[in-house]
Amino acid sequence: MIELHELTKRYGDRTAVDQVTVTVPSGKVTALLGPNGAGKSTAMRMVLGLDRPTSGTAMIDGRRYAELRNPLRLVGAHLDARAFHPRRTGRAGRRALARYNGFPRARVETAIDAVGIGTVAGKRAGTYSLGMAQRLGIAGAMLGDPSTIILDEPVNGLDADGVRWVRGLVRRWAGDGRTVLVSSHLMSEVALIADRVVVLGRGRLLADATVAEFTAGQHAAVEVAAADDNSFRLLAVALGDHGEQIGADRLRVHGLPAATVGHRAQQAGAVLRELRTDAPSLEDAYVRLVEDEAEYVAVAA
């Protein structure tokens, strides 16, 4: 479990992380989301003892990173896919890490095999593609078989196979009861792998919820298609500002439930070809939350 309590980081007059209190539970995949500059990396770095909080605390299983005797046994992290010595081979870099942390060499081979870079482990890390570098970084995070794993944008640069592999990996880790914290810009990806979302905006906590709770407050999207041109015209008038034309005979409806759309169509004499409700997506919920925050800031400024 990772616990942030009123965690704050200021750089001069800029507040990168602003009094964030949140618990990242074990046995779940938690996605850390937010626009560029929201404070995600800074928060992760403070959890990992790489940045010192200005105030507040970041604890892993009840202790600060600096207090952990053998931190890699408790927490594995992969933050930067390019943070390898370019002239060292992937294997040599992982062996150095293992040696430094007192892990047997065999762990290195296990981790290299697990991430599928056995054929390139003897090559210099500087020659790796971004996808291979991501895998090498994840091998480092796995080295100590830790109970907490933190990955920053792990699917960046991975091909379709790689993305599927990361998905399986993080789900398995959570299934083992580990604490898994993953940041990502790709909402479709987050929807597939995460149980929970923590959203930061300009350093502040905007949401901390299960994926289901996060999307629950959103209106379902309604789409309606008219059977002919005349019906389309009648329908467009009947829906007024609620209708947004998205095809020759099709409207997306904002702010009205499907039943009201059907009723208005009937009253107007418009014949419908299709009327459907789509479940709100994580992406819709996220975009709306971040937009609302931006509007609030614009109004408050």
Ligand SMILES: Nc1ncnc2c1ncn2[C@@H]1O[C@H](COP(=O)(O)OP(=O)(O)OP(=O)(O)O)[C@@H](O)[C@H]1O
């Ligand atoms: N070492 C630093 N010195 C000064 N300002 C910093 C430093 N590190 C981060 N910041 C600032 O703190 C804020 C949060 O940055 P951070 O990198 O944590 O955001 P992020 O959510 O990870 O963004 P991204 O998605 O772009 O990686 C930004 O305004 C950034 O410019």
